[in-house]
Structures are given as C-alpha cells and as structure tokens.
Amino acid sequence: MNLKNISTSVPKKDHKGKVSGQLPYISDVKVENMVYGVLYRSPIAYGKIISIQLPTLPEGYEAVGAEHIPGPNYVKIIKEDQPIFANEWVNYIGEPILMLTGKDLDILYSLLNEVKVEFEEHQAIYTLDEAIKQKSVSSVLANYEFGESLENISAIEQGAHQIIEEEYDTGYQEHVYLEPQGMLAVYKDDEIIVQGSMQCLYYIKNALLSALACGDDEVRVVQSPTGGGFGGKEDYPSMMACHVAVAARAVKKSVMLVFDRSEDMLVTTKRHPAKLKYRTALDKEGNILSMCVDIFLDGGANVGLSSVVLQRALINSAGVYKIPHFHAKGYVLKTNTVPNGAFRGFGAPQSFAGIESHIGHLSKLAKIDPLEYKRKYLVKQGDPTITKGKFRDPILVEEMIEDVLNVSEYKKKKEDFQRLNQQNQRYKKGIGTSLFLHGCGFTGSGERDHIKATVKLVKSKDDQVSLKISNSDMGQGILTTLCKIVAKELDLPFEDILYPYPDTKEVPDSGPTVASRTTMIVGKLLERAAKKLKNQWQTGVEQEIVEHYVHREMIPWDEKTFTGDAYPAYSWGVNIVEVEVDTLTGNIKLEKVYGNYEVGKVIDERIMKGQIDGGLAQGLAYGYLEKMTSKQGRIQQKSISDYGPPTSLDVVSIESKVFDNPYADGPYGAKGAGELTLIGGAPAVQAAIEDALQTSFQQIPITPEVIIESLWMKEGEEG
Amino acid sequence: MVEKITAYRFERLDETLSQLNREDCAIIAGGTDVMVLHKSRRGVPPKIPKPIVFINHLSELKQVYQHHKDLHIGACCTYSELLENPLIPFALKNAIKTIAAPAIRNRGTLGGNICNASPAGDMLPLLYVYNAKLLLRSVNGNRMVTISDFIQGPRRVQRFHNEIVTEIILPSVLEDSHVVFEKVGNRNADSIAKVSFAGSIRISKDRIDDIRFAFGAVGPTIVRSVDIEKKLVGKTIPLDGADIAAIGSAFDKIIRPIDDQRSTAAYRKTVALHLLRYFLSMKQYQPN
Incomplete structure (x- = not known):
C-alpha cells in the first residue's frame, strides 16, 4: 500500500499475530535448561534484616540473593537507592529479598513458605499525610521551587479582596496493562540475553551492565511483544531484569520470572498519590491576582523516577493558563509503601486534576461559567510559560473549544440538565469541561544531555529496509506509525518496511519509549534518515544510514533555577463530559464524552483514535472509578475486579476530532499524542459531577463512597 | 510433577x-x-x-x-x-x-x-x-x-x-407483585456487589397485601426480616413518612456491614437504607 496521505489508516503490523493469538508473549516462551524464579518479599514495611534461614533445598533448587550480585546492589535508574535484593533494610511490604529458582513452580511456592527471615521492625511511615506532617530532611526525596518571589506575592495578597485556599488529593492509579510483568534471562557461557515485556531497552541494559559488572558484549536486551505499558514498563522491568540476570549467572541456567495479576498489583509501581495546595488572591470581581501551588508526591520507598515526575507535575501546575504572579514548589516524600513510578502523563494528570478543579471553584466564586472563566486566562502564542520559556507555536485551543461547544450543544444541555434535575429527585445530570496540554518529549534538556538518541536504517542487498531503533511497540502502534513515516519518505509500500522487535545487539540507543517522544523525536530522526537513504539509494547494495539527535536551542533549560523551555512543543486538548449521578447510591453513569485534540499531525487516524479512546477511558476512570488504597503499607486491591478499571459497559461513545497544526520539528508535523489523551478525563468528569450535584469536591477519585458522604452523611441524615 | x-x-x-x-x-x-x-x-x-x-x-x-x-x-x-x-x-x-x-x-x-x-x-x-x-x-x-x-x-x-x-x-x-432488584457494584460488569437490594410488594385496593425486602453484601448472609415486613401489611399506599422512617430505623439496627477492599461499612449501610426508603416511597407500584 503506497501512502498518499500519511494519516490514512493501514492494518497494524502486528494485527494478525495479535488477533489470531499466535504472537508469543514472554510467558509463552520456553527455552532449554530453563528454571523459574520466585521472589521472597518483605512481609514488613520498614525494618532491619537480622537473619535469613532457608529451608533445605532439593536438588536443582537454589537460592539467589544480594551475595550473588557481581556489581553494586542497586537497580541503576537515577539514584542508587533501590536494592536489587534487600539485604540490610527493607523499606516496603513486598520488597524483594531473595529469589528461589527451580523447575517446578509448585515446589518453589511451598519452599517460599518455609523461608524464615527475622527482622528488627521499625516505625514505618504509611501515608503521604504522615510524611508531610513529619517532613524531615531524610524523608524529602526531591524538591524544587520556582516562580515569582514570595515577597511580591505577599504584597499582592495584602491588597487582595479575598484569598482562597484549597487542598486537593489524588489517589493511586494502577496501570492494569493486559499482560503482567515478565522477564527471562537466557543463559549462555559468554552472554546473558534478557528478554521480556518492556518499554526501555537501554535502561535495562545499563542496569544490567552495572549489576553484572560486565562488558558491553556480555549482556543483550531483547524486547518481547509487550501487552501494554502505560509507563508501568518504563522503570520496573529494570529491577526484574537484574533479578533474572543475576540469578542466571548464579545458577548457570536460564531464569524466567513472570508475575500473576495479584503479585503485579501488589508490588509494581503505581501513579504517585499527591496532595496539591492552592493559595490564590482574588480581586472583587473574582479575577486572579496571584497564585501559589505546593505539590507533594508520595514517592513510596525509594526515589526511582519520582524527581522527574515531580518536575512534570510542577511545570504543569498552572495548567493551560497564564496566571499573573505565579509561584510553585514541590516535594517528593518517602513513605514505606510500594515505590511509585512512571505512568502515562507522568505527574501531569495530578496537576491538571488539581488546577482544573481549583479554577473551576474560582469560577463559581466569580459566578461565571467555568469554561468562560478558564478562557479568560488561556495562554496564547508568544506567551511565556511559568518557567520563563515560551509558547512558540500557534495555539488552536480557542477554535477547539468553539467546535466542541457546538458539537456537544453545551449551553443547551446545561439548561436542559438544570430543568431535568429539578424534576428528578434521584438522578442528576451534569456537564463538565477540561482544558489541557502535554509537553512533548523529555523534560528540559533531557534529550540533549541524557538521551542523545541515535537511529539507524539498514537496507539489505535485496533492497529491504529495516528500522534499527530501541523503541518498543507496547500496543501504541509504533511498529506501524514509524514504518509509515519511513515508507512515505522512501516512496515504498508500507508492507515492505521491516521493524523487527528490537535487540540491543542490533539497534543503537534511540532512547526509551516514554514521554510521548517516540513519534516526534525518533520519528523525526527516521524521517531524516529515510530522506538521506533516498538520496543515496543504490539498488542491490547494502546500505546503512545513521542519524543523531540535533537539539534546537531555544531558551536553555536550567534545572537549578527551574527556568527555560521545559519542552520543545506542546499538544493540546479539550474534553466535555456528561454524567448522570444516582444520588441514592452515588453511582456515576457516563453519558457522553467529547474530545478535541491538536497533536501537530496525525500519523495514523485509527491508531490516534485508539489513543483517544483508550486514554480517555483511563483518564475518566482515574477521576471516578479506579480506586486503590494502601492500609498499613499493604495494597488492598489485588484483583482487577476489586480495583475496577472500566469495562466495555462503563465506557460510552467518545466523539472526537483532531486538529491539524504541523510542528516543524516533528515528522510530517507530528507531536506527541499518547499521554495527552489521558490528562483531560479526570478533571472533566469531576466538573460534570460537581455540575450535577451543585457541590464541590477536593479529591479524585470521586467514588460513590465520596459522593454519598458529601451528600448525606455530613448532613447527619439518618432515619 | x-x-x-x-x-x-x-x-x-x-x-x-x-x-x-x-x-x-x-x-x-x-x-x-x-x-x-x-x-x-x-x-x-x-x-x-x-x-x-x-x-x-x-x-x-x-x-x-x-x-x-x-x-x-x-x-x-x-x-x-x-x-x-x-x-x-x-x-x-x-x-x-x-x-x-x-x-x-x-x-x-x-x-x-x-x-x-x-x-x-x-x-x-x-x-x-x-x-x-x-x-x-x-x-x-x-x-x-x-x-x-x-x-x-x-x-x-x-x-x-x-x-x-x-x-x-x-x-x-409473586404474580401480582411489583418486584425490584438493584445491585450496586464498583462498575457496570464483572463486579462484586457492594450492596444489593430486592423488594416486592403486592397491593389490593391501595392496601399492602404482601411486602418483602432483602439486602445483600451487608452481613454474613442475606438480611431479611419477616417481622419488619409484617408491620407494613394492611397499610395504605402511598406510605406516610413516619411508617417509612420506622421501617428504616428497624433495618438500621439489624444491618451490620463491614469495611473491606471494595467499600466501607458506612457506605453500605447508608445505601442499603436509601434503596429501601426509595422503594417504600414510590407513589405507585406496577405488577411486573
């Protein structure tokens, strides 16, 4: 199929394998001389390991622990604070202490029950609130502060008509990728091959080089077909890779480690619970004079990627608004709970839920329709960002709003719902909006300083072109979209471009598959490489083209002062959500969802629709449906039905539209799209619930329990 | 093995x-x-x-x-x-x-x-x-x-x-009865009830002939009380507020739900009583 318009959908590269069920995921793989690994995990939240007593192990069964790690005992991510196998202190329930390996899982599970570890238990910190209360030097894992000086803000507040303070809480979110985490280390005398479900091949490779203290050619990372990631397979797989690789080295066999759903839900990373505090000075008409935002993220037991998550949360703390005199600071605090990590949106969903809620509440004070109030503050092309960067490119949000207002008949519905709600005592309808953006690519100078992406195109003698990059298709469709870009550039049929599952032996480091960077950054490099290949094309000759990332310098990012252009480009979105709330049960029924987006240029319409529908389902659920709690350091929901992600009966028809606004540094103008689509869901659903019930909430998820408490229990209604 | x-x-x-x-x-x-x-x-x-x-x-x-x-x-x-x-x-x-x-x-x-x-x-x-x-x-x-x-x-x-x-x-x-069932789960499919309610009512000449209700997920077994139901037999429809309140507080005493990973005791009890009162407050009942 030759591509006239890049956006026209094509069958996905992996369509047949997935639909037929033939594509083998990691848990389907069996190799020679393979044993299984199972992990002994800490049963306590915080304490010192005194002794470890192993049962007598039958022949072929072995124990692997910290003493078997050739290199330093930490998972290389950013800081050296996450042990591969905890051997001195344990910091959360579920922290791995040792692995047992052997052929039979049944025997391994019973041996696991006989492992005896003695601990000296210490007082743990279980919640973000406790951590905030005790905020000591040791519990702050990261912090940043920026914006207008507090003296100036204090002076403005002195002259203000009113100061509004709000506290807002967001909960955990679990990725619920369809395929739980799994990793296999294939043992060979001169090489360990680690394969599994993953987003970031070179993160894993670097972690393995450190843990195994080995040479570059002694370890190799291969991606298996990956059944969903959502960020959950950004950082966590590095730890599992260390476990299986260390074990394979120790027992000289191939080692497979696969989680079932409950283990995955109990011990893998989640979205950071957050507390956001707003302090806003208003004039008599309700106009904003100044705003201070404090953000606290629950990092869990170690920092992992939390500092970077906090950066994105802070950079998005003013939403899509130009707020006069803005100040923000943020902290990641340590608690003795499961470490929190990357999750689609990466700190931004917390911030957008918070700021959209706050601005919505301010609009009520000003007695202006929330959307009208928000539009007064909307950033425009040329405006500065809150970090003194600049919104360089055209911003289409006004057009997007106008369009969705018409399509949804927003004004008419608002009136209709008010009338209907007066007639119906039990069911109340509401409509809410959200405005949001997503900074595409790594925060700050990450692409230039840390990632330095390289891509390669290889043409064989028979003129077959293959993509050699380290990015993972985890369901988001890059096997298809990136091949389309190369095919179009080379004017070849899309089916003729190959993109085998990446293997670090074959592919250069084109960076991790995160941050909505793949299409924009890697896609652009591939577009350039393809252009070059086309110019140099020699039929019947092997050719290789390599392209390196080139940074377009704007206002340089300075992490210390938290100033400069945090992102090269932004994608934008507007959501409108209609709900019906059952005031007797607090249950929320989604009735209709609208989304308008601007992502530069769509590379494949159907794949974009997949991102929109899936991102919205996940984002809406974050606002009202999915609920995860931790009690005394233990995650309470260990099954999908207890956690409650949306089923097909919970998602309604989503009417969406994507606006063209090509971006010069993206392939065919494309920017990032994957994370954007999640961000607007929760704030829009909150606004709709508030509209239905004519009340305010200070948290997500707004579960039926929260609604019933706010509607009835506070009034002491009983009998 | x-x-x-x-x-x-x-x-x-x-x-x-x-x-x-x-x-x-x-x-x-x-x-x-x-x-x-x-x-x-x-x-x-x-x-x-x-x-x-x-x-x-x-x-x-x-x-x-x-x-x-x-x-x-x-x-x-x-x-x-x-x-x-x-x-x-x-x-x-x-x-x-x-x-x-x-x-x-x-x-x-x-x-x-x-x-x-x-x-x-x-x-x-x-x-x-x-x-x-x-x-x-x-x-x-x-x-x-x-x-x-x-x-x-x-x-x-x-x-x-x-x-x-x-x-x-x-x-x-229950041929001539109006029968309802409401399940409150955390989502619309594949969910385990947080609370559920079933009720039936049979009326002749505006008077209650037979009335029954049962609650799920608010105790170790389904909660039903024939004694409480009897108090309503013979009453005229629509029921007056005092009768509804009396039935509500009678069930308030015998419904003892728990907190767990799916919901809270307070929620379960409140919603169970809401559904009961809603059922009792209906203006008319149609056999179904």
Missing part, C-alpha cells in the same frame, strides 16, 4: 448420587466459584482437595417448568439459559444481567450461586424475596428446605455431602 486428580462425570443423576454416597466429593457445576476458590499462584493448576464430580451436563438438573403455581428451576441451568427461558420472571432476568459478563454467565448456574453462599451472591436477595425453596436429593430420597435455612453463613450451607441441590422452587412466583 504430575498430580493425579479423580473426577467423575456420570450420565445420570442416580449414578452421581450413588457416587456421592460413597465418597465426599467437590461438586462442580459451572466451576466459576470452585475454580476461583481453589486457585493457585501462577503456573500451578487449582488444588481441589477432594475428588471432583461434574454435574453441569445432567439433563435432570436443567429443566425449567411450572407446576401448579410454582416455578421449578433446575439447579444446573446456566444464567445464559435462564435469560433465554420465557418462564423466568422479568425481575430475575434483570438480576442475572448484572452478573459478571457473558462468558461467566455461559458457565455459572443458579444452583452454584446458592451453594457458594457468598454474602454478595447476586441472585440471593431476590431468591429470599421469592421465598425460594430448594429440593435436595440423595440416595435416601428428597428433602425440601427454604433458602434462608439452607444458607448458614459465608460459604456455609446445610447440605450433606451425599446430597445435590437439584431444583430451586419459586412458590407462586
């Missing part, structure tokens, strides 16, 4: 009953509860400690028929089969539609839902309201027991190991 499992699958009910008389077995109808109950960790098959007897294929257990005014439902009718059957009352079908998802409904059976005796069993509140009786059969003969006597507590039922529940009998099927 290969484990041997003994499993029986007889062609006829009497053979099955003979085997059950010889040996204590785990009975599997649809398996949707038994398999979950005995689930092992990943990669290891479920461990069922007794020999297994499959009964879901037995035609004796799959009949649905009307006898006099009673509706007899074979214990091994799957939910999907009941949804298709014209004899099954509309209210019961509504409850069935809230159960899990089609794949589970193709396997799960009404008898299984009863014998699993979960406090959150989706069919139970309505069966209590229908005054369902269960026919149990063994080599020694038949016996009949009411559902409220049969279910003793979570996963505890009054069944001897040589017996099978063969039929669920709904006496006189």
Whole structure:
C-alpha cells in the first residue's frame, strides 16, 4: 500500500499475530535448561534484616540473593537507592529479598513458605499525610521551587479582596496493562540475553551492565511483544531484569520470572498519590491576582523516577493558563509503601486534576461559567510559560473549544440538565469541561544531555529496509506509525518496511519509549534518515544510514533555577463530559464524552483514535472509578475486579476530532499524542459531577463512597 | 510433577448420587466459584482437595417448568439459559444481567450461586424475596428446605455431602407483585456487589397485601426480616413518612456491614437504607 496521505489508516503490523493469538508473549516462551524464579518479599514495611534461614533445598533448587550480585546492589535508574535484593533494610511490604529458582513452580511456592527471615521492625511511615506532617530532611526525596518571589506575592495578597485556599488529593492509579510483568534471562557461557515485556531497552541494559559488572558484549536486551505499558514498563522491568540476570549467572541456567495479576498489583509501581495546595488572591470581581501551588508526591520507598515526575507535575501546575504572579514548589516524600513510578502523563494528570478543579471553584466564586472563566486566562502564542520559556507555536485551543461547544450543544444541555434535575429527585445530570496540554518529549534538556538518541536504517542487498531503533511497540502502534513515516519518505509500500522487535545487539540507543517522544523525536530522526537513504539509494547494495539527535536551542533549560523551555512543543486538548449521578447510591453513569485534540499531525487516524479512546477511558476512570488504597503499607486491591478499571459497559461513545497544526520539528508535523489523551478525563468528569450535584469536591477519585458522604452523611441524615 | 486428580462425570443423576454416597466429593457445576476458590499462584493448576464430580451436563438438573403455581428451576441451568427461558420472571432476568459478563454467565448456574453462599451472591436477595425453596436429593430420597435455612453463613450451607441441590422452587412466583432488584457494584460488569437490594410488594385496593425486602453484601448472609415486613401489611399506599422512617430505623439496627477492599461499612449501610426508603416511597407500584 503506497501512502498518499500519511494519516490514512493501514492494518497494524502486528494485527494478525495479535488477533489470531499466535504472537508469543514472554510467558509463552520456553527455552532449554530453563528454571523459574520466585521472589521472597518483605512481609514488613520498614525494618532491619537480622537473619535469613532457608529451608533445605532439593536438588536443582537454589537460592539467589544480594551475595550473588557481581556489581553494586542497586537497580541503576537515577539514584542508587533501590536494592536489587534487600539485604540490610527493607523499606516496603513486598520488597524483594531473595529469589528461589527451580523447575517446578509448585515446589518453589511451598519452599517460599518455609523461608524464615527475622527482622528488627521499625516505625514505618504509611501515608503521604504522615510524611508531610513529619517532613524531615531524610524523608524529602526531591524538591524544587520556582516562580515569582514570595515577597511580591505577599504584597499582592495584602491588597487582595479575598484569598482562597484549597487542598486537593489524588489517589493511586494502577496501570492494569493486559499482560503482567515478565522477564527471562537466557543463559549462555559468554552472554546473558534478557528478554521480556518492556518499554526501555537501554535502561535495562545499563542496569544490567552495572549489576553484572560486565562488558558491553556480555549482556543483550531483547524486547518481547509487550501487552501494554502505560509507563508501568518504563522503570520496573529494570529491577526484574537484574533479578533474572543475576540469578542466571548464579545458577548457570536460564531464569524466567513472570508475575500473576495479584503479585503485579501488589508490588509494581503505581501513579504517585499527591496532595496539591492552592493559595490564590482574588480581586472583587473574582479575577486572579496571584497564585501559589505546593505539590507533594508520595514517592513510596525509594526515589526511582519520582524527581522527574515531580518536575512534570510542577511545570504543569498552572495548567493551560497564564496566571499573573505565579509561584510553585514541590516535594517528593518517602513513605514505606510500594515505590511509585512512571505512568502515562507522568505527574501531569495530578496537576491538571488539581488546577482544573481549583479554577473551576474560582469560577463559581466569580459566578461565571467555568469554561468562560478558564478562557479568560488561556495562554496564547508568544506567551511565556511559568518557567520563563515560551509558547512558540500557534495555539488552536480557542477554535477547539468553539467546535466542541457546538458539537456537544453545551449551553443547551446545561439548561436542559438544570430543568431535568429539578424534576428528578434521584438522578442528576451534569456537564463538565477540561482544558489541557502535554509537553512533548523529555523534560528540559533531557534529550540533549541524557538521551542523545541515535537511529539507524539498514537496507539489505535485496533492497529491504529495516528500522534499527530501541523503541518498543507496547500496543501504541509504533511498529506501524514509524514504518509509515519511513515508507512515505522512501516512496515504498508500507508492507515492505521491516521493524523487527528490537535487540540491543542490533539497534543503537534511540532512547526509551516514554514521554510521548517516540513519534516526534525518533520519528523525526527516521524521517531524516529515510530522506538521506533516498538520496543515496543504490539498488542491490547494502546500505546503512545513521542519524543523531540535533537539539534546537531555544531558551536553555536550567534545572537549578527551574527556568527555560521545559519542552520543545506542546499538544493540546479539550474534553466535555456528561454524567448522570444516582444520588441514592452515588453511582456515576457516563453519558457522553467529547474530545478535541491538536497533536501537530496525525500519523495514523485509527491508531490516534485508539489513543483517544483508550486514554480517555483511563483518564475518566482515574477521576471516578479506579480506586486503590494502601492500609498499613499493604495494597488492598489485588484483583482487577476489586480495583475496577472500566469495562466495555462503563465506557460510552467518545466523539472526537483532531486538529491539524504541523510542528516543524516533528515528522510530517507530528507531536506527541499518547499521554495527552489521558490528562483531560479526570478533571472533566469531576466538573460534570460537581455540575450535577451543585457541590464541590477536593479529591479524585470521586467514588460513590465520596459522593454519598458529601451528600448525606455530613448532613447527619439518618432515619 | 504430575498430580493425579479423580473426577467423575456420570450420565445420570442416580449414578452421581450413588457416587456421592460413597465418597465426599467437590461438586462442580459451572466451576466459576470452585475454580476461583481453589486457585493457585501462577503456573500451578487449582488444588481441589477432594475428588471432583461434574454435574453441569445432567439433563435432570436443567429443566425449567411450572407446576401448579410454582416455578421449578433446575439447579444446573446456566444464567445464559435462564435469560433465554420465557418462564423466568422479568425481575430475575434483570438480576442475572448484572452478573459478571457473558462468558461467566455461559458457565455459572443458579444452583452454584446458592451453594457458594457468598454474602454478595447476586441472585440471593431476590431468591429470599421469592421465598425460594430448594429440593435436595440423595440416595435416601428428597428433602425440601427454604433458602434462608439452607444458607448458614459465608460459604456455609446445610447440605450433606451425599446430597445435590437439584431444583430451586419459586412458590407462586409473586404474580401480582411489583418486584425490584438493584445491585450496586464498583462498575457496570464483572463486579462484586457492594450492596444489593430486592423488594416486592403486592397491593389490593391501595392496601399492602404482601411486602418483602432483602439486602445483600451487608452481613454474613442475606438480611431479611419477616417481622419488619409484617408491620407494613394492611397499610395504605402511598406510605406516610413516619411508617417509612420506622421501617428504616428497624433495618438500621439489624444491618451490620463491614469495611473491606471494595467499600466501607458506612457506605453500605447508608445505601442499603436509601434503596429501601426509595422503594417504600414510590407513589405507585406496577405488577411486573
């Protein structure tokens, strides 16, 4: 199929394998001389390991622990604070202490029950609130502060008509990728091959080089077909890779480690619970004079990627608004709970839920329709960002709003719902909006300083072109979209471009598959490489083209002062959500969802629709449906039905539209799209619930329990 | 390691009953509860400690028929089969539609839902309201027991190991009654009830002839009180506020839910009472 318009959908590269069920995921793989690994995990939240007593192990069964790690005992991510196998202190329930390996899982599970570890238990910190209360030097894992000086803000507040303070809480979110985490280390005398479900091949490779203290050619990372990631397979797989690789080295066999759903839900990373505090000075008409935002993220037991998550949360703390005199600071605090990590949106969903809620509440004070109030503050092309960067490119949000207002008949519905709600005592309808953006690519100078992406195109003698990059298709469709870009550039049929599952032996480091960077950054490099290949094309000759990332310098990012252009480009979105709330049960029924987006240029319409529908389902659920709690350091929901992600009966028809606004540094103008689509869901659903019930909430998820408490229990209604 | 499992699958009910008389077995109808109950960790098959007897294929257990005014439902009718059957009352079908998802409904059976005796069993509140009786059969003969006597507590039922529940009998099927069922779950499919409510009311000449209600997932077994129901018999519709309040506070005293990973005790109780009051406050009731 030759591509006239890049956006026209094509069958996905992996369509047949997935639909037929033939594509083998990691848990389907069996190799020679393979044993299984199972992990002994800490049963306590915080304490010192005194002794470890192993049962007598039958022949072929072995124990692997910290003493078997050739290199330093930490998972290389950013800081050296996450042990591969905890051997001195344990910091959360579920922290791995040792692995047992052997052929039979049944025997391994019973041996696991006989492992005896003695601990000296210490007082743990279980919640973000406790951590905030005790905020000591040791519990702050990261912090940043920026914006207008507090003296100036204090002076403005002195002259203000009113100061509004709000506290807002967001909960955990679990990725619920369809395929739980799994990793296999294939043992060979001169090489360990680690394969599994993953987003970031070179993160894993670097972690393995450190843990195994080995040479570059002694370890190799291969991606298996990956059944969903959502960020959950950004950082966590590095730890599992260390476990299986260390074990394979120790027992000289191939080692497979696969989680079932409950283990995955109990011990893998989640979205950071957050507390956001707003302090806003208003004039008599309700106009904003100044705003201070404090953000606290629950990092869990170690920092992992939390500092970077906090950066994105802070950079998005003013939403899509130009707020006069803005100040923000943020902290990641340590608690003795499961470490929190990357999750689609990466700190931004917390911030957008918070700021959209706050601005919505301010609009009520000003007695202006929330959307009208928000539009007064909307950033425009040329405006500065809150970090003194600049919104360089055209911003289409006004057009997007106008369009969705018409399509949804927003004004008419608002009136209709008010009338209907007066007639119906039990069911109340509401409509809410959200405005949001997503900074595409790594925060700050990450692409230039840390990632330095390289891509390669290889043409064989028979003129077959293959993509050699380290990015993972985890369901988001890059096997298809990136091949389309190369095919179009080379004017070849899309089916003729190959993109085998990446293997670090074959592919250069084109960076991790995160941050909505793949299409924009890697896609652009591939577009350039393809252009070059086309110019140099020699039929019947092997050719290789390599392209390196080139940074377009704007206002340089300075992490210390938290100033400069945090992102090269932004994608934008507007959501409108209609709900019906059952005031007797607090249950929320989604009735209709609208989304308008601007992502530069769509590379494949159907794949974009997949991102929109899936991102919205996940984002809406974050606002009202999915609920995860931790009690005394233990995650309470260990099954999908207890956690409650949306089923097909919970998602309604989503009417969406994507606006063209090509971006010069993206392939065919494309920017990032994957994370954007999640961000607007929760704030829009909150606004709709508030509209239905004519009340305010200070948290997500707004579960039926929260609604019933706010509607009835506070009034002491009983009998 | 290969484990041997003994499993029986007889062609006829009497053979099955003979085997059950010889040996204590785990009975599997649809398996949707038994398999979950005995689930092992990943990669290891479920461990069922007794020999297994499959009964879901037995035609004796799959009949649905009307006898006099009673509706007899074979214990091994799957939910999907009941949804298709014209004899099954509309209210019961509504409850069935809230159960899990089609794949589970193709396997799960009404008898299984009863014998699993979960406090959150989706069919139970309505069966209590229908005054369902269960026919149990063994080599020694038949016996009949009411559902409220049969279910003793979570996963505890009054069944001897040589017996099978063969039929669920709904006496006189509440023909002239208005019957409701409401399930409150955390989502619209594949969810376990946080609270559920079933109610029925029969009215003649604006007076209540018969009224029943039952609550699920708010205690170790379904909560129903015939004594409280009696207080309303003979009252005129619409009920006045004081009567509704009195019934509400009577149930307030006997509903004792718990906090767990799915909801809170406070929520369960509040919502259970809301649904009760809503049912009692209706201006008119239509037989359905």
